[in-house]
Amino acid sequence: MSNAKIPPLPTYPESYWTGTTEELPSYPKLQSNIEADVVVVGGGISGITTAYILTKAGLRVVLLEAGRLLSGTTAHTTAKITAQHDLFYDELIRQEGVEKAGLYYNANLDALHFIRDTVQGLSIDCGFSAQDAYVYTNSDDYLKKLQNEMAAYEKLGIPGALVDRIPLNGIPAKAAVVMKDQAQFHPLLYLKALVRHIAEAGCQIFEHTTASKVQQGDPIKVVSMDNFEVSCKYAISCSHFPFYDGHGFFFARMHAERSYALGIRTDMEYPGGMYISAEEPKRSLRSATAADGKPILIVGGQSHKTGQGICTINHYETLQNYAAEHLGAQEITYRWSAQDLVTGDKIPYIGRITDSSDNIFIATGYKKWGMTSGTAAAMIISDLIQEKESRYADLFAPSRKLSAKTLKNLVVDNFDVAKHLIGGKLEMVHRKPEDLALDEGAVVSVHGKRAGAYRDKDGKLHIVDTTCTHMGCEVEWNDGERTWDCPCHGSRFTHTGEVKEGPAERPLKPLTL
Incomplete structure (x- = not known):
């Protein structure tokens, strides 16, 4: 450890995203029985994007959120919009084959393009910027893994390179795999614009309304904890963990992980790019702009299974020491943590909850990459509801056969x-x-x-x-x-x-x- 001065942690957790977003308009609690074409449960990136696409398509949509919109995982992300999901494509090719690995990449690339086009089309001021994404290592044990990942990029036609250094001074790295032309943004400013758009277009939004069960039939009825019903043709669970299981036993098919992040101020000149270490403990880095217009860095990492970590404040302290030693942190302005669900095969569950269910859908299990995976989920499910063909449906199907x-x-x-x-x-x-x-x-x-x-x-x-x-x-x-x-x-x-x-x-x- 160097003799770098270590700035103190904020007393209470708050994410950079919530700290730099004016409060959203509030919406009422559901207090009567109503009807709709589609009920979307969950007010994060998956639910809001799904509501946006389907409202734009002319369907009557109801959006239900158990708490406040944008208060869950989406508000606690690092907000990288990338198809580079750590070192994954070599593993995915070996697990599922080249064709399915290519579909996974293209689904996430489509999501990136959707976000970019939506930002441009609606003129959303959300700090969207193109960035190269790096997975780097300072361990000899991971050099071969990076070489294998680059070989997977080449098989799949992914624009990238294997490099022997990263542009970020202060971070030791022996090699890195870079995926070109990815992006980053401020997710709450982006989604706040979508919420305003869907509300103006007639989508009914209810907060503090916990969906508790689904009564199948014609129509389907989504029932709240207060026993109010929304009758609909289609029901979609975008509630992080599915509020309705459909006997899919999803609690036994995923595990929950927590990770941590700091927003820091530093005099270090940031060269651009988004970074994540290949080895544990994970270190994730990207830039952002503070409320006063000055740059900050977002430093993340320290993953562990929920409820199974060491004294959790120690995870923040470990990142605090890292930020002081390697990044010259002068002030820590924010600290927050996130919870993510990881499926057994690391591929999200997106689509019809079971083969026998034509009208009930889920989207979950994004393994820390929810900006693209959550957007892809909205696109896939919206296509299925509109009876459009989705080439990605079988890959992500919740009822898929497991190896x-x-x-x-x-x-x-x-x-x-x-x-x-x-x-x-x-x-x-x-x-x-x-x-x-x-x-x-x-x-x-x-x-x-x-x-x-x-x-x-x-x-x-x-x-x-x-x-x-x-x-x-x-x-x-x-x-x-x-x-x-x-x-x-x-x-x-x-x-x-x-x-x-x-x-x-x-x-x-x-x-x-």
Whole structure:
């Protein structure tokens, strides 16, 4: 470690995107039964883009969001618009063959072009800029992997190069694979414009409306937690984790990962480009513009399975030290984290939820690349609803056949779930609620049983049952975000027990001393 001065972390997490976006207009809660052609559940990039395409096509669309629009994963991304999804194409060719790997690339390239054309067509001021994307390594062990990835680019006709350095001074790199002409933007400014457009075009938007189930039939009925119904011909779950499972057991076919990011100020001259390390721990870099017009860098990394990381504030501190040593960070203006879902074969689930369901669709499992994958999902599903041919439908189909290797990966993931399910029940807890300092949370013992407690900055104790309401695993305290996170399937709850991210639908039970 160098003697670089390490700037302090912000006390509370906030993403650069939310910190530099004026509040969106608010929308009402659903409080009556209504009808539509299409119901889209989820107010992130997938849901809003889907609503935009279908509203533009003349369909009557209802958009439901459980909280506030653009408050979920889309607000906590690094916002790279790229078909370069880490080192993936060599693996994908070996797993699925050249044809399917080519379809994956072209689906994401189409998404990039859609975003670019929409920005230009609607004159959206969202910092869209073309950038080359780099996967770099400083490890001899990864040089061969980069060579193999470049060979995959050549097989697929991807414009790129294998280079022996990156333009970014301060970051040690022995080689890199570059994918040309990718892009970056400010996702909330982009989507804010789309929301305004769909609202003006007649799309009905409801916030604070949690979709809880689907009643199949003609029409389909999407039912809210308050038992109001939206009758429709098509229902689409774009809610990060599907709110409706359709017996697809998606909670057992994906795992949740958290990652972390900082917004930093530095005097270092940034040469452009977007960067991600090939090896662990991941390091992701891109530029942005702060509210005062000055440049900042976004530094990301430190992935781990949700609820299974070390003391989570340590992940921020590791990035903090990295930013000071390698990037000359003078100030850290933002810190935030994101949650992403990863499928067994690393290909998102996009399309009809089952072969037998013609009218219910899902979009999930973007493995940290939601700007292109989420946009591609909107394009694919919109084509299917409009009865247009989609050459990508079979590749991303949620009901696709899984390889033996993928099934093995899922067995390992679910064994890990079982380990945490049992381990949480057997854990010995010695701390008491009265032991907690201000702004501290921990697993504690209440009446001899495991519980979760957080003492807020005003001294008030908030105590909850730590048994996740999804499948009964024991949640863990996330001190970096002040949330309760489930290590089994990634559900997250606020310090008072309210659901922050699914698959759980019900809050943690409150307890009293």
